[in-house]
Amino acid sequence: MAFFSQPAEALELKLEDLSASVEVAAVFSLSLDNPHLAFGLINPGENKILGEGHFFHEAKCRSNNGRSWYLKAQLISLRLLGKEYSLPYSCLKWKISESTGAYRQQTGSDFTAFSSEPELVYTSEGDDPKGREVILRFQYSLTLPREAPAGNYVGQIIFTMTEGT
Amino acid sequence: MKKSIILLLAIFALGLSNPALFAATSTATATVSATVPSLATVSLSRDTNSVTRGTATQILFDKLDCTDMTGGDCGFMYAPYRSEQGKNWHIVQIVANGSTMSLGITVTGSIGATPLSSILKVWSGGFYRPGATQPISGTPSAEWEYATGWQRTLTQAFVGTVPFNYQLNVGSAAAGSYSATVTFTLITT
Numbered sequence: 051m052a053f054f055s056q057p058a059e060a061l062e063l064k065l066e067d068l069s070a071s072v073e074v075a076a077v078f079s080l081s082l083d084n085p086h087l088a089f090g091l092i093n094p095g096e097n098k099i100l101g102e103g104h105f106f107h108e109a110k111c112r113s114n115n116g117r118s119w120y121l122k123a124q125l126i127s128l129r130l131l132g133k134e135y136s137l138p139y140s141c142l143k144w145k146i147s148e149s150t151g152a153y154r155q156q157t158g159s160d161f162t163a164f165s166s167e168p169e170l171v172y173t174s175e176g177d178d179p180k181g182r183e184v185i186l187r188f189q190y191s192l193t194l195p196r197e198a199p200a201g202n203y204v205g206q207i208i209f210t211m212t213e214g215t
Numbered sequence: 216m217k218k219s220i221i222l223l224l225a226i227f228a229l230g231l232s233n234p235a236l237f238a239a240t241s242t243a244t245a246t247v248s249a250t251v252p253s254l255a256t257v258s259l260s261r262d263t264n265s266v267t268r269g270t271a272t273q274i275l276f277d278k279l280d281c282t283d284m285t286g287g288d289c290g291f292m293y294a295p296y297r298s299e300q301g302k303n304w305h306i307v308q309i310v311a312n313g314s315t316m317s318l319g320i321t322v323t324g325s326i327g328a329t330p331l332s333s334i335l336k337v338w339s340g341g342f343y344r345p346g347a348t349q350p351i352s353g354t355p356s357a358e359w360e361y362a363t364g365w366q367r368t369l370t371q372a373f374v375g376t377v378p379f380n381y382q383l384n385v386g387s388a389a390a391g392s393y394s395a396t397v398t399f400t401l402i403t404t
Contacts, residue, residue, distance in 0.1 A: 078239035089249035197374040205247035
């Protein structure tokens with residue numbers, strides 16, 4: 051009897067001593083699954099859409115610190131290689147075609163032109179800042195002016211996810 | 216000096232102890248690329264400012280200048296008539312997106328025994344971009360120029376229009392009906 055009661059007491063003592071300490075790491079991240087918007091061949095005066103009918107790529111946003119955040123996008127020129135010419139910023143437009151975020155009103159609307167300044171793309175709502183991943187699916191539209199010179203154009207879009215203060 | 220240093224240290228310490236003062240930021244970058252092919256299109260239309268005789272593919276000379284207006288020269292015909300001042304016969308529409316473009320005219324055929332190239336002259340109003348009220352500098356004709364050999368070159372992409380009028384030196388050509396060809400050629404590189 052004494053043989054079986056001894057281990058139980060020992061276990062009891064261990065439970066009293068057990069303490070747990072969990073530190074949840076802060077997460078605040080933004081990633082793109084395909085960072086190359088390749089429109090290919092497009093004639094002056096024509097329009098081409100990337101992701102037409104569905105979406106082109108996904109932006110995955112995640113924050114778990116409980117504070118609201120917002121996503122902005124900025125076009126860093128769309129210039130003709132080897133020439134002193136750039137397309138107007140308004141030639142390139144974006145649209146969120148689908149979103150897993152709480153703020154659904156920002157999806158399905160018309161295309162919005164990029165700007166040289168960071169422009170608001172999405173604002174977190176509801177449970178967005180509580181650790182769940184918010185996926186924003188984008189389409190892009192490029193419309194060339196009729197006088198767009200021939201050649202290869204390159205540009206850069208910077209997405210910035212920033213926490214509210 | 217000493218106070219300033221103490222204040223800076225205090226702010227730094229506060230920031231470390233209160234993460235809310237620093238807004239987290241994460242960025243992602245996407246590249247954009249597109250290729251625009253070289254295009255050269257040229258088409259003719261009649262100037263809506265002009266009368267409706269003839270078509271876009273015709274230059275119609277049907278009235279001697281001396282018949283058209285008092286003091287006119289019976290050795291010449293014009294399209295449009297000189298009395299239709301301020302009007303043009305053709306509007307040449309151009310899309311050329313290379314780094315240079317050149318519009319030229321060649322003439323073939325004859326009026327009787329006389330080659331058309333030696334008696335047909337043109338006047339160009341210059342290269343107008345859409346909505347522009349003035350042509351690109353240096354492109355309008357200062358005076359009538361022989362059609363054959365007429366050429367303008369721009370060292371830039373151009374989308375727009377060029378108005379044209381025509382003058383025919385009928386000289387001693389016998390009365391009759393003749394036809395010949397005028398060809399506009401656009402080259403962009």
